[in-house]
Amino acid sequence: MTQPIRVLIGKPGLDGHDRGAKVIAYGLREAGMEVIYTGIRRSPEQIVSAAIEEDVDIIGLSILAGAHMELVSRILKLLRKNKADDIKVILGGPIPKKDIEALGKMGVAKVFTAGMKMAEIVDSIRRLARTQISE
Amino acid sequence: MIDKVIKDAAAGSKRSLARIITWVENRSPEAPMILKEIYGKSGNEFSVGITGAPGAGKSTLIGALTEVLLGRGFRLGIIAIDPTSPITGGAILGDRVRFMDLSGRDAVYIRSMGSRGYRGGINRALIDVVRVLGAFGYDFVIIETVGTGQNEVDISMAADLTTLVMVPEGGDEIQLLKSGSTEMADVFLVNKTDHVGADILISRLRDLQQLRGAKSEVFGTIAKSGEGIEAFAGFLQKQHQSFRKERRWIPRRKKRLRWEIANLMEYEIADRLRKLLDQNQDCLDSLVEKIIADHSSPYVAVDEFSRDIVNGFENRLTGNRIAGKT
């Protein structure tokens, strides 16, 4: 059998709006992935240690309240510190364009903004998981 | 590479430990080597199954129990199992939500697993994952799963002790007792003893334990406030100690070993056969032609093949018995 892609869906920071995160989690399950859902209001440390213990291929973050630059940069730093930066990080939320560029440079593999279709997200995760394996 | 990962995991790297577990869970090519390598170091872990219906308070209970056992200096592995969708193969592994406060502590390792639904697979993977955790120094391995009969998880196969968590609510639990789905449980734990009906439930369970001739181990807790957790933890600790004294050859582990051998044989043979068939597609084609030409059937053709294999296998097995006796 093929091994399911494992994705951690996390909501770092204090934002509690989890509609998007849940819809994505269900969508990824429908696409045959194993989704570890962290719940809301998690610290970067909690998210990274969960991702490591769960040995996920992808970390999907949902941040709606504007704290994405600070939170994502902390998460990426923690991944590097734990030699786990082969885990790809993707982000969803109302992210301004100039931040998207900056996040890309910081190491975020993909940013999804409102209105992205589930199929695109699934495809993108599959591609990222494959490149991770071939690395 | 495998050696390095094992070394790092032994030095405390959770990243490496997690990778090993993935290999084992996925039955990756690395898995057999690793399992052979670590087998001798495992066996001192004591695995506790915590099972019960959704809403019974399993996660809260495990959280409280973990705190107590950590406080007594133990290292704990927690495996949380959620059902895999039989249609898509995907799963939402949601138990992590309840364990986030434990995440990141050195002496705890938490892993979510999908039941993945392949025959015997989850039990196979569970046994192996428990073994890996044991080999890397975790004293207790707690396995959380939704009740029995609903998925392929036979928790008693991987757990040294199985705890069924129940709550006194609406009388459904009495039905459950009658239905016999309590048979796999070694210990009963009534959670939320502050709810109405807890006393009745506990005494019914005690009766049932007596009927089964088991020592009546029925615990009552209020996991939310921590009430009763110390006593349950103390019980587990005692079980762990006596188990370590007797080492691993208690009947349950023998039964497990027997199951493992059978399962491994089955898996190995099937696996090799599949590979062989893949490599020799042309032979399969000629078999097809032969069946058509002879007006034969796939049943007859397969019969001939398997007879030879089983005969050879039987000779080895019985030979082993004779060799074992001398």
Add this chain to the structure above:
Amino acid sequence: MAAKKISRSLKTREKAWRDRVLQKQLNAVGERKSVFETDSGIPVKSLYTPLDLMESGFDYLDSLGFPGEFPFIRGATPNMYRSEAYKIAQFSGFATPEETNKLYKKLFAQGMTTLYMACDLACQLGYDSDDPRAEGEVGKSGVAINSLEDMETILDGIDLAKTRFTVVTNANAAVILAMLAVVAEKRGVDKEKITGFVQNDILKDFFARGTYVFPIKPSLRLVSDIAVFCDQDLPNFTPFNPISYQIREAGANAIQEAAFTLANASTYVEHALKRGIAIDDLGPLYFTIIVHHRDFFEEIAKIRAMKEIWARLMKDKYGAKRDETCALRFHATQGAIGMNMRRALPEANIVRSTLSGLAGALSGGQSLGLRTMDEAFGIPSAKANLISVRALQIIAEETGVTNTIDPLAGSYYVEWLTAEVKKRICGYLDTIEEMGGMVNAIEQGYVQREIAKSARDYEADLESGKKITVGMNLHIDPEEEYEEHLCYQVDPALQRKQIRKLRAFKKKRHQKSLQSTLDELKRVASRGEGNENNLMYPIMNAIRNYATTGEIFCCLKEVFGEYEQVKLI
């Protein structure tokens, strides 16, 4: 007798029209869609006539009545917008108290009439600006409020006796209200003149918004403490502001949104009654209800149905003696993140906002507020906010929809749809009642599951094209083609300034008296719920002694613990 006759002849004529006239066009061109239904999935016919009203049992006096009279469907006040147009309350506040004070002064100058404050997430969850958990969040989704000093700065130069003070709060309602009360006390403002609300609606956080802190039981205690405090100390301050906005944004459809909001409100009323408040002192409540441009008429029908259900609950179930107690007054606000605003061609969002505003005006909202065109990017810019204010002013002053009271009443479609929506809302309310009330329904995960299902269906309908969002899945506007230059950016220097200010503030306090007020707060909290243990008073005392939001929360967490999240299934 006469009605029966009309009904018969109408039926004959309608059938004739369908068979001969309508069918001809259907044969020639068919219909644009195979199914026509409302946003929540109610099937919609091609035409509504008086027959539909008769069938749904519509009777003018029974079903509608007059504005300012029970059940207040046609309006909470007799003359509605002809005497006073809806108030404009744009949700605002960001960065530091100083910046927010400047913003409010400017908004009032532009014609805004109600202060509608947003606190940042750290404050909503009881973390001070210097807490590690607050990193990156300070001043982002609202203003940072750490102490009495901050509240005094925000309200500097604002007349509390003349300004309606409304705040979106979650777990921090008691602290924010206590700060307001202490500021008013220091300024010697007449308590009777203080109006507004602090939302005080915590249940929605457990299934929609996620900004809970304490477990459900102590959270409800705080809700009732505030209600009792208002009853005794601020007689014209609204004790609860049940809000539907967050429920819809979490993925509920219009029916669920209405039902869950009403169920929350009922829970608060029941608790307050248990605490000894007379129902006629409690009401009328002021709700906040979302209005969407998406399915204009269903939104209006939803609000009309809510008004009737609420009025009857207040009278029949809770025993209100005065009719005015039963009126559902509300602020109409627009959805943003969940289902509405687009990033590509953001100017098109102004149209969405305007249509939502029109729906709010036609539903008879006492105050209105709109989202801004740049909401999908982040914090609204000043210009985007002004456009929304202007849209509401244009609706009030230019379109003529405010010339007469409740102009949509009697519309065959609207009245039929209202009856249909009402039936469905009541279905949910019955289910919740059978489950033993809203708290049980939440604890059993029922509400969460219903909402999650709707959210998934909605997403699937957008993907399949069953639901249309112009620019997204029809007439697509590629996002890359649009520059964005609209959003407001919180200056990181301001965040650092807020933290510096907080640290300096903490140093100049009288430690001993502060500590004794915090100890007293813990003591009262651990004594359990009751009017003699109302937490508002020890919280105010702590605030008078310059306790911070974070310190007060720490004390309460120590006693109450924190709510544990439930598993996603």
